[in-house]
Amino acid sequence: MEIWRLPYQPAVIHLRRGQTSGIYSIKTLPFPLYIKCSQGNESSSKKPDSMFILGMGFVGKFLAADLKSSGWEVTGTCTSTSRKKKLEEMGFHSLIFDSNEPLHEVLDIMKLHSHLLISIPTVLGVGDPCALQMLRHKELLKERLKGGNLQWLGYLSSTSVYGDFSGAWVDEEFPPRPTTESARARMAAEEGWLHLACDVGVTVQIFRLGGIYGPGRSAVDTILKQEPLSKSQKMRFSRHYTSRIHVADICQTLKASIQRPSAGKMYNVVDDDPAPREQVFKFARSLVEEKWPGHLTSKSSAEEAESLIPQGASRGAKRVSNKCIKTELGVRLLYPTYESGLRSIIERMENPFG
Ligand SMILES: NC(=O)c1ccc[n+]([C@@H]2O[C@H](COP(=O)([O-])OP(=O)(O)OC[C@H]3O[C@@H](n4cnc5c(N)ncnc54)[C@H](OP(=O)(O)O)[C@@H]3O)[C@@H](O)[C@H]2O)c1
Incomplete structure (x- = not known):
């Protein structure tokens, strides 16, 4: 077990009662919050590496192909039968998952994997649909994932959480000052995943990505x-x-973080x-x-x-600094x-x- 502190004053997520696709508001605590978090599923025996990707979009597919070529088992989700068919034609196991639908089946398959990447965008006026769904069913999530194989959870966030710093360089220690609704939703989602992952005893990493290209x-x-x-x-x-980042450099950063997990750590992923x-x-x-x-x-x-x-x-x-991925994860950008x-x-x- 290790104790770590959120690097900024954390947001508290309030879900409105009875809301099914709810909007959440954020309130900042006036004191730092300490979370006790386990370094993964310590009791489970080592099983082969396998990745479950929630959202096989641009990054998801690139990472899936990369991991598959190094011998990983990869399963990913998409929202329609036509996309599922395409993913299967590309040789990936795939499931249909829409974060507005019940997630029982997805949880049962997710828990068999050692790693989980959340790569689903936020929705304007809703927030992060996936984080909301998981938070709404937190107890179910804990119960279903208990005794599973999950050790590592990565959440793809955005550098938009920092807000406007008048051209100054910002690193992961800077307190985010999100200015837009979607950036506020991102920050709330980061908080949600940090807390959830700790609750279920999984090492969580947050990746704040610049504009993705490839x-x-x-x-x-x-x-x-x-x-x-x-x-x-x-x-x-x-x-x-x-800030921008090539998809191949996102993938090498994710893989480097899997090699060197650090509970609760956030990384800027930019060039x-x-x-x-x-x-x-x-x-x-x-x-x-x-x-x-x-x-x-x-x-x-x-x-x-x-x-x-x-x-x-x-x-x-x-201007977002990438020093941390270089010094802590040893990333050398392609x-x-x-x-x-x-x-x-x-x-x-x-x-x-x-
Ligand atoms: N694009 C950027 O420049 C940028 C910058 C910073 C951060 N990010 C974030 O990085 C992550 C990966 O980006 P990306 O460009 O790879 O995303 P993407 O290509 O848009 O892929 C998103 C994936 O999420 C799935 N999805 C969307 N809404 C969903 C819902 N309500 N329930 C379940 N699944 C849903 C999509 O399903 P389908 O395949 O069926 O469509 C798709 O597989 C996203 O969270 C994105 O917001 C992006």
Whole structure:
């Protein structure tokens, strides 16, 4: 057993009584909270490594493929039969799980795995649907997971929990000051998972991710689509600094943390170069024009977005430090900058104009 302290004044989650898909509010305690947490299921004998991924989306699938190639058993969830079919065609065991539905069957299968990754996004106006469901059925969860094989739980959160630090560097010791509803929901979800994992005696790690990109989802892919930017993409152009991370570096960080579990620890998972989005899009466009000259016709997303940046407005945000994953987990980023990440993506691309 070890005792650890939450690195900031923790939020308390209040679920409204009788609510089925509830909204929760956050209240900050005026004192630090100490939690007694076991280092995993100490009594259970060692079984082969197996990962259960709640939410086989972009990161989930990438991690599943990576672990599978190193001999892990992997099971993942999705929300529809068509996605389940696709996952099975890719060679993954899969289950349908919607966090608004009962989770009995999922718990029975989840408990057979040694590791659990939660990779389900928050929903505006609802919060983290998965954390809510688990918190609502905390006793059931404890009872079902008792005597299981689960040792490690990872929750994929977001650097948005930090809020705006006027361009200053922030690390994991900084008290989050979430400014948006979704960032507040994220923070509440972090708290929920920290408490739940401790209750069921599992080592929990929180990973605060920057904007995720990788093959099939990057500024290069957006430029190639030659479609107008979505409203949320345009909004993100107003920030001076945006942290991002290549999906391969997320996976190597998760694997490093599995090798060196540290109960209750949070990690920022970002690259070395927080840069404005318009800079990233300009670079992506230059890569596309260099490789396939003369094909881009429409006004670039970056040019379009630059005209949307409010003149004289605060573009502070924050620069998120990744020192901790390097010093504590020994991570050496494969793609330390967006330039290196985007280059590797375009180098492996088939000609989309061919
Ligand atoms: N995208 C970013 O830049 C970014 C940045 C920071 C943090 N994050 C967080 O990192 C995590 C992984 O991101 P990602 O880009 O890999 O996500 P993603 O591709 O959107 O995948 C999300 C997965 O969650 C499942 N899901 C969605 N709603 C659900 C619900 N109500 N109940 C059960 N399952 C549900 C989806 O099911 P289907 O497969 O059936 O759709 C999908 O498998 C997410 O929590 C995300 O919010 C993302």
